[in-house]
Amino acid sequence: MLDIKKIRGDFPILNRSVNGKPLIYFDNGATTQKPKQVIDAIVKYYSEQNANIHRGVHTLSREATILFEEARKTVAEFINSGEEEIVFTAGTTDGINIVASGLDLPRGSEIIVTEMEHHSNILPWQLWCERNEGKLKYIPVNADGTLQTEKLKGLITDKTKVLALTHVSNTLGVINPVKELIKSAKECNLIVLIDGAQSVPHMKVNVKDLGADFFVFSGHKIYAPTGLGVLWMDKKWISGLKLGKAGGGTIKTVGFDKTEYAEGPLRFEPGTPHIEGVLGLAEAIKYINRIGIETISKYEHTLLDHATKKLNEIREVEIYANSLNKAGVISFNVKGAHPFDVGTLLDKYGIAVRTGHHCTQPLMNCFKIPGTVRASFAFYNTIEEVDAFVEALKKSIKMLS
Amino acid sequence: MTIKEIEQEIIDEFEIFGDDWEGKYEHLIDLGKSLPLIETKYKTDDRLIKGCQSKVWMHSELKDGKVIYTADSDAIITKGMVALMVRVLSEQKPQDIMNADLDFINKIGLKEHLSPTRANGLVSMIKQMKLDAQAHNLKI
Numbered sequence: 001m002l003d004i005k006k007i008r009g010d011f012p013i014l015n016r017s018v019n020g021k022p023l024i025y026f027d028n029g030a031t032t033q034k035p036k037q038v039i040d041a042i043v044k045y046y047s048e049q050n051a052n053i054h055r056g057v058h059t060l061s062r063e064a065t066i067l068f069e070e071a072r073k074t075v076a077e078f079i080n081s082g083e084e085e086i087v088f089t090a091g092t093t094d095g096i097n098i099v100a101s102g103l104d105l106p107r108g109s110e111i112i113v114t115e116m117e118h119h120s121n122i123l124p125w126q127l128w129c130e131r132n133e134g135k136l137k138y139i140p141v142n143a144d145g146t147l148q149t150e151k152l153k154g155l156i157t158d159k160t161k162v163l164a165l166t167h168v169s170n171t172l173g174v175i176n177p178v179k180e181l182i183k184s185a186k187e188c189n190l191i192v193l194i195d196g197a198q199s200v201p202h203m204k205v206n207v208k209d210l211g212a213d214f215f216v217f218s219g220h221k222i223y224a225p226t227g228l229g230v231l232w233m234d235k236k237w238i239s240g241l242k243l244g245k246a247g248g249g250t251i252k253t254v255g256f257d258k259t260e261y262a263e264g265p266l267r268f269e270p271g272t273p274h275i276e277g278v279l280g281l282a283e284a285i286k287y288i289n290r291i292g293i294e295t296i297s298k299y300e301h302t303l304l305d306h307a308t309k310k311l312n313e314i315r316e317v318e319i320y321a322n323s324l325n326k327a328g329v330i331s332f333n334v335k336g337a338h339p340f341d342v343g344t345l346l347d348k349y350g351i352a353v354r355t356g357h358h359c360t361q362p363l364m365n366c367f368k369i370p371g372t373v374r375a376s377f378a379f380y381n382t383i384e385e386v387d388a389f390v391e392a393l394k395k396s397i398k399m400l401s
Numbered sequence: 402m403t404i405k406e407i408e409q410e411i412i413d414e415f416e417i418f419g420d421d422w423e424g425k426y427e428h429l430i431d432l433g434k435s436l437p438l439i440e441t442k443y444k445t446d447d448r449l450i451k452g453c454q455s456k457v458w459m460h461s462e463l464k465d466g467k468v469i470y471t472a473d474s475d476a477i478i479t480k481g482m483v484a485l486m487v488r489v490l491s492e493q494k495p496q497d498i499m500n501a502d503l504d505f506i507n508k509i510g511l512k513e514h515l516s517p518t519r520a521n522g523l524v525s526m527i528k529q530m531k532l533d534a535q536a537h538n539l540k541i
Contacts, residue, residue, distance in 0.1 A: 166539070336457050337476075338476030338477065338479070339456045340476045340479065341455075341477045344478050345426065348422050355454065356454050370456070370475070371454065372453070386541055395423075399423065399427055400430070401476050
């Protein structure tokens with residue numbers, strides 16, 4: 001069971017007010033708030049532990065390196081991976097770019113994404129295609145928010161090399177049947193990347209069980225600092241993926257005639273990493289583990305169910321992907337009102353939601369809408385907050401009618 | 402009326418609401434209803450203001466040495482903001498429009514619409530209206 005009062009007490013920012021009203025933060029899909037344990041870990045690092053890692057022989061450097069690599073272990077265990085398969089990146093977007101530029105695909109290859117992808121899981125592939133005479137295809141989305149998974153096989157030709165898809169849609173909250181799609185893709189020898197930015201914070205993820213080649217997620221969406229992410233790659237890719245960037249910290253020996261790169265994930269981590277970000281991520285994962293990701297998942301479901309029920313009662317509200325099993329996100333529109341209007345008024349009531357295309361313009365075009373209002377929950381939100389949001393929404397609808 | 406006089410009129414109107422933001426926004430939404438609407442034939446993509454989360458179309462013409470603006474938006478609050486800008490700047494001389502400092506927006510408590518977020522259309526709109534005035538100025 002969640003001790004919601006204690007949890008909220010751990011997140012200092014939840015005490016603030018916005019426009020004279022208590023902050024109701026429903027924009028967790030954009031970024032999450034941080035518990036003081038994570039904030040304290042960062043402060044402690046800079047107050048007592050800061051040193052460059054992997055590089056020194058002195059005590060501070062050794063201690064910092066140990067902390068850093070222990071953090072790698074914590075992250076690995078969280079998604080059921082080996083430590084040697086965890087690469088720290090600057091975020092999900094960075095991770096996808098590393099993969100897209102690192103796969104040695106033949107010129108003219110085809111890459112399949114989906115119509116609901118975040119731009120970060122479209123643009124790196126699109127760039128590759130533009131530069132290599134490749135072709136970008138996509139699995140379309142149904143009006144109810146489900147993927148037309150039956151179309152996948154028909155999209156695959158002998159030129160198709162990659163399937164990149166999102167585990168959970170940041171706009172719709174829809175949980176895609178990734179295991180099934182990975183299986184189909186593997187039958188055709190495709191390389192698979194899963195965007196887990198919106199799944200990892202809300203459900204148990206077991207990368208070994210999923211069976212993809214790459215899995216990416218961001219620290220700042222899982223209660224950890226910004227500027228940091230994780231790229232999980234199946235062992236074989238550690239030597240198989242080309243390096244897109246290189247620099248200090250990735251090598252065994254360097255010479256102008258020949259350089260020997262390190263084995264293992266360090267190959268992909270040139271330069272000094274976002275050390276406090278990594279430590280913050282480990283702390284955030286420990287915080288989640290103390291509550292339990294399953295407990296969090298169940299609680300967030302009750303919030304989502306309650307919000308869905310209440311919003312369905314409002315005549316003017318249309319919820320997208322209404323009937324589906326979703327994770328933490330509810331996107332809707334008010335008939336006759338632009339999402340921007342709704343979001344602006346909700347903000348005056350202290351409620352932070354996101355409006356617009358949510359970096360999923362192809363999805364918006366598919367639904368023929370300019371954008372949606374998106375409320376995305378985390379385990380520090382409450383039923384009372386959902387009720388307050390519904391009341392504020394009703395008032396906003398009245399003002400806009 | 403001069404630009405400054407219209408701005409003062411608007412400031413006085415909004416002052417009545419004091420801290421009642423609901424009242425202010427209701428008034429803003431109401432003002433939007435009186436926006437001189439852009440003709441359908443001018444509602445083309447090249448008249449869309451870039452940088453808005455919602456769509457804003459703006460058209461201007463020179464008449465007797467004064468700039469006449471017509472516009473529309475698909476978002477109600479935005480339409481209200483557009484109506485305010487048109488009320489202040491329309492039927493004024495190009496030079497006066499180019500030199501207007503428009504600080505009334507701050508004074509009526511709607512300055513969050515001036516924040517430099519990606520979706521801020523108000524700044525783009527003001528810029529476009531001034532550019533239009535500059536273009537018309539060259540014809541005089």
